[in-house]
Amino acid sequence: MTTPIRVAVTGAGGQIGYALLFRLASGAVFGPDRPVALQLLEITPALPSLNGTIMELDDCAFPLLAGVKASDKPEVAFEGADWVILVGGLPRKDGMSRADLIRANGPIFTGQGKAINDAAGPDVRILTVANPCNTNALIARSHAPKVPADRWFAMTRLDQNRAASQLAQKAGVPVASVKKMTIWGNHSDTQYPDYKNAEIGGSPAPNVIGDDAWFADTFIPTVAKRGGAVIKARGASSAASAANAALDSVRSLFVPTPAGDWFSAGVVSDGSYGIPEGLIYSFPLVSKGESRWSVVQGLPIDDDARKRLDASAAELASERDAVKDLLGPAA
Numbered sequence: 535m536t537t538p539i540r541v542a543v544t545g546a547g548g549q550i551g552y553a554l555l556f557r558l559a560s561g562a563v564f565g566p567d568r569p570v571a572l573q574l575l576e577i578t579p580a581l582p583s584l585n586g587t588i589m590e591l592d593d594c595a596f597p598l599l600a601g602v603k604a605s606d607k608p609e610v611a612f613e614g615a616d617w618v619i620l621v622g623g624l625p626r627k628d629g630m631s632r633a634d635l636i637r638a639n640g641p642i643f644t645g646q647g648k649a650i651n652d653a654a655g656p657d658v659r660i661l662t663v664a665n666p667c668n669t670n671a672l673i674a675r676s677h678a679p680k681v682p683a684d685r686w687f688a689m690t691r692l693d694q695n696r697a698a699s700q701l702a703q704k705a706g707v708p709v710a711s712v713k714k715m716t717i718w719g720n721h722s723d724t725q726y727p728d729y730k731n732a733e734i735g736g737s738p739a740p741n742v743i744g745d746d747a748w749f750a751d752t753f754i755p756t757v758a759k760r761g762g763a764v765i766k767a768r769g770a771s772s773a774a775s776a777a778n779a780a781l782d783s784v785r786s787l788f789v790p791t792p793a794g795d796w797f798s799a800g801v802v803s804d805g806s807y808g809i810p811e812g813l814i815y816s817f818p819l820v821s822k823g824e825s826r827w828s829v830v831q832g833l834p835i836d837d838d839a840r841k842r843l844d845a846s847a848a849e850l851a852s853e854r855d856a857v858k859d860l861l862g863p864a865a
């Protein structure tokens with residue numbers, strides 16, 4: 535039998551966890567030939583209810599599910615992991631910004647970063663979902679000096695999917711016609727969903743939609759503030775769409791990117807597009823498969839886009855300053 539891919543998920547007993555685990559176990563991410571072993575982390579009081587979810591996983595009889603273990607110790611949950619999906623942490627409530635979660639959630643990522651460093655597998659990849667996800671990823675990475683920079687991701691795929699959906703609805707076309715949807719920057723209101731470099735049916739999105747005011751006045755704020763709108767409507771933060779985006783993020787890294795497209799994720803900036811090195815910033819990416827990725831280079835950035843890219847970088851730099859006391863030796 536092929537060696538199972540070992541996927542650790544933190545906050546596995548929460549809303550997103552419940553929408554994530556069954557699809558991971560079904561083969562939806564790593565394909566029909568790759569068994570998956572799940573290694574779940576929860577805080578101690580949540581372990582009994584997580585046990586109920588594990589019973590349900592058993593009851594699905596997924597042929598590809600090669601094992602499930604649960605723990606309240608990060609070094610146990612991360613042992614030998616090929617992927618670590620960091621979901622555990624508080625979600626925001628109506629009226630809060632994601633950055634308001636920094637002091638509550640940031641400290642979680644010091645210990646979990648160390649445990650990734652000490653216990654995860656040699657090729658581990660880490661996707662941070664818990665908010666504020668770019669800065670939580672920065673904190674975790676700073677405590678994991680053994681783990682190379684290209685292994686760390688923060689989730690902006692939900693923003694990418696939201697942006698593609700808004701463009702498709704406006705153009706009256708299926709969402710699959712939308713390609714090259716970049717989210718630049720932070721998973722926050724300062725993100726820039728780059729409609730100018732996006733394509734609809736192979737043509738530039740602005741030409742297809744032909745309504746410049748709509749992009750600035752409606753599209754950008756709708757995408758950037760969608761998380762808050764979902765919280766207001768649902769009374770809880772997005773969960774199924776967030777889990778879906780996490781799975782999309784991992785799959786887009788795991789398989790080669792189709793020609794004529796790219797995808798978005800927060801990665802450690804190497805200075806591309808003038809973004810300060812070391813910030814975890816969302817860029818357009820392509821993958822060669824097996825999580826070997828690169829930043830798409832040479833996209834045109836006009837003055838308006840430049841201001842937006844820089845504003846999001848400045849926000850990330852100030853979030854980094856706000857958690858200086860939580861940063862470890864690899865900061």
Ligand code: NAD
Pocket residue numbers: 544545546547548549550551575576577580621622623624625626639642662663664665667689690692693721771772773776
């Ligand atoms: P939730 O409250 O339903 O679940 C979170 C789970 O994390 C809980 O079960 C909790 O017990 C667990 N947890 C808390 N501290 C932990 C720790 N130290 N170790 C392990 N587990 C821990 O919340 P949710 O709706 O699943 O959201 C989880 C996080 O994801 C939130 O921070 C939310 O803001 C974020 N989120 C991010 C995106 C994104 O696009 N990046 C989208 C949606 C939600």
Ligand code: LMR
Pocket residue numbers: 625626632665692760761762764771772776
């Ligand atoms: C989202 O974008 O839906 C999540 O980040 C949750 C939130 O707080 O907005």
